[in-house]
Amino acid sequence: MSKLNFSIFRLIKAFWNTSISKELEYRLNLFIEIISVIGNLSGSLFVLSIFYKGGFNLGGWTWSESVVVLAIYTILDGLTTSILQPNLSRIVQQVQDGTLDFVLIKPVNSQIWLSLRVISPWGIPSIISGFLLITYTFIIGKKILSLYSILLFCLTLISSIFILYSLWFIIATTSIWFVRIWNANEVLRSVLVAGRYPISAFPAGLRFVFTFLLPITFLTSVPAEAILGKISLSLIIFSLLFSLALLFLSNKFWNFAISFYTSASS
Amino acid sequence: MPIISARSVSKIYKVSEKAPGLKGTLKHFFERRIRIIKAVEQLNFEISKGEIVGFIGSNGAGKTTTLKMLCGLIHLSSGSIEVAGHNPEQRDRNFLRQITLVMGQKQQLIWDLPPMDSFRLNAAVYGLSDRETKRRINELSTMLELDNELYRPVRKLSLGQRMKAELLASLLHRPTVLFLDEPTLGLDINSQIRVRQFLAEYNYKYGATILLTSHYMGDITSLCKRVLLIHDGKLFYDGLLSDLTNKLSPYRLVKLSLTDSDSAHFVSQFGQLVEYDDHLVKLLIARENLTEVLTTILNQFKVKDIEVTDPPIEQLIGKLLKSGNI
Structure with missing residues (x-):
């Protein structure tokens, strides 16, 4: 087992070494990315502030609590830019041109390969500013974070990453059959955007959809509630189990799908 | 081992077919015509x-x-x-x-x-x-x-x-x-x-x-x-x-170099003529009669040099694959 883990870490290191050296050919990107994160974030903060200036209360969430939700969204958005998007959007292309062959022929878990093959450093500014924003709200609110709530936050954040990843991966997997039809990137990115504000701020009908049909609640609101100490332990456990179930399902679905792979012909 | x-390996693909043009595309969108292709049998x-x-x-x-x-x-x-x-x-x-x-x-x-x-x-x-x-x-x-x-x-x-x-x-x-x-x-x-x-x-x-x-x-x-x-x-x-x-070619390729250019014409009648150039004749001769025919030729004509080979495999297989007749 330890040997296996070692080789997986070594592999991921090799993966990321190659992709970072490739990405860093384009230095201007970092500058553009930082500008765009600052622009996006201040835009969203401005919209939020309009709500609160007008005395409007977003589903019982205070200003600083809503900012935490926005910060978590920013973190997930950064992860999407760095890992999910560059990897999962390639799956469709690899099915299309048949280079998936080279992945399937390697003695490596193909799902791990496809999900972590490349990393793009351009999401890092988002991830950092998300964490900074959370720290800032706690400093401003003069609240002290307990180790316990940090732990709960980490757990729920991990489960939200797993949920987002699994859904995305499942949709990308369907390209084995449909080859071109789905554009999973657009679908999942817009799902994520809905998590920019607290879910309870949405009307009841949408709230239902976002909780039970598209699990957006689990993406941003649940981690926010965890760090703010507004959450029950049972919901945290449910969120964890739910994410693990989805992860398991994505793996089963992938293994099922590749038996239908026809490989683009020569 | x-x-x-x-x-007994077989592979069957289902392929949907589309007629050209917008009409074909629309038809294809609503009603897929599936054809079964036996890729390997x-x-x-x-x-x-x-x-x-x-x-x-x-x-x-x-x-x-x-x-x-x-x-x-x-x-x-x-x-x-x-x-x-x-x-x-x-x-x-x-x-x-x-x-x-x-x-x-x-x-x-x-x-x-x-x-x-x-x-x-x-x-x-x-x-x-x-x-x-x-x-x-x-x-x-x-x-x-x-x-x-x-x-x-x-x-x-x-x-x-x-x-x-x-x-x-x-x-x-x-x-x-x-x-x-x-x-x-x-x-x-x-x-x-x-x-x-x-x-x-x-x-x-x-x-x-x-x-x-x-x-x-x-x-x-x-x-x-x-x-x-x-x-x-x-x-x-x-x-x-x-x-x-x-299997592909029941013939052998025989290259004959003759002393007398006039006889080349007669020699060419002993097999399927491939090339004919003054003193040089290239013939395809069926394997089973090869010795018999060659003996006759050697007895009747003055032969300077003789070379018997297989026709080039590239040509044979190329011809075979092109014609598709197997």
């Missing part, structure tokens, strides 16, 4: 360890499909395959460590980076130590005559250099079963020869089994004693390349 065995063959076998057939005959089934990339519709003691479909790691697939028209090297980076990645995939990786890269690059190219971005390499680097990347883990799909596609004659020599050397050095498809008959004739000829998904011939010549 064969290292590769295929029993009832294939049976065995390959022993260390053999180099040529897999020949026209485009769309089912060669690539078969190769990919042998690698476990495509699942069979029926039948069974065993490669190195494994069922390829299960993609067991021990199985995948022993094989490789090289495709002339697809590449695994990272386009923007030097081949060295791709090699390092593969070394990590197969868990090779840095020292071992270096040793193997040195050895293979010497065999392939690659040198400075390893440090230049792949996009800056010539097709021949790229293919050689591609081979190196695919063989770094020292596989014992090689599936090569048109490995010399688009290469100039020198690079083709270099790749052939390399494959022969690799086969000799590591006792590797090689199954190779190619449209360049030169690859097949210089590397493979045995060929599998596949046509329309069915195995048409499995045996020695030299025997295939007999």
Whole structure:
């Protein structure tokens, strides 16, 4: 087992070494990315502030609590830019041109390969500013974070990453059959955007959809509630189990799908 | 004990068909017409360890499909395959460590980076130590005559250099079963020869089994004693390349150099005339009458020189594949 883990870490290191050296050919990107994160974030903060200036209360969430939700969204958005998007959007292309062959022929878990093959450093500014924003709200609110709530936050954040990843991966997997039809990137990115504000701020009908049909609640609101100490332990456990179930399902679905792979012909 | 065995292997594809134009597209959108294509039908063959076998057939005959089934990339519709003691479909790691697939028209090297980076990645995939990786890269690059190219971005390499680097990347883990799909596609004659020599050397050095498809008959004739000829998904011939010549052409090519140019015209009536030029006559003569006819000619005419050969296999198979009549 330890040997296996070692080789997986070594592999991921090799993966990321190659992709970072490739990405860093384009230095201007970092500058553009930082500008765009600052622009996006201040835009969203401005919209939020309009709500609160007008005395409007977003589903019982205070200003600083809503900012935490926005910060978590920013973190997930950064992860999407760095890992999910560059990897999962390639799956469709690899099915299309048949280079998936080279992945399937390697003695490596193909799902791990496809999900972590490349990393793009351009999401890092988002991830950092998300964490900074959370720290800032706690400093401003003069609240002290307990180790316990940090732990709960980490757990729920991990489960939200797993949920987002699994859904995305499942949709990308369907390209084995449909080859071109789905554009999973657009679908999942817009799902994520809905998590920019607290879910309870949405009307009841949408709230239902976002909780039970598209699990957006689990993406941003649940981690926010965890760090703010507004959450029950049972919901945290449910969120964890739910994410693990989805992860398991994505793996089963992938293994099922590749038996239908026809490989683009020569 | 064969290292590769295929029993009653068939693969059926369902393909939807679309008529051209907007009308056809709309119709296709609402109502898919599905056609069933038998890519491969009832294939049976065995390959022993260390053999180099040529897999020949026209485009769309089912060669690539078969190769990919042998690698476990495509699942069979029926039948069974065993490669190195494994069922390829299960993609067991021990199985995948022993094989490789090289495709002339697809590449695994990272386009923007030097081949060295791709090699390092593969070394990590197969868990090779840095020292071992270096040793193997040195050895293979010497065999392939690659040198400075390893440090230049792949996009800056010539097709021949790229293919050689591609081979190196695919063989770094020292596989014992090689599936090569048109490995010399688009290469100039020198690079083709270099790749052939390399494959022969690799086969000799590591006792590797090689199954190779190619449209360049030169690859097949210089590397493979045995060929599998596949046509329309069915195995048409499995045996020695030299025997295939007999089967395809029941004739021998006889080159006669005559002292007297007048007799050339008469000589040409003893067989199927191929070429006729003053003193020189080239004839195709049926194998079974060969000695008889030659005796007659030698008795009746003054012959300066005589040469009996098989008609070139490239031409025979080329003709066969072109006509499609098997």
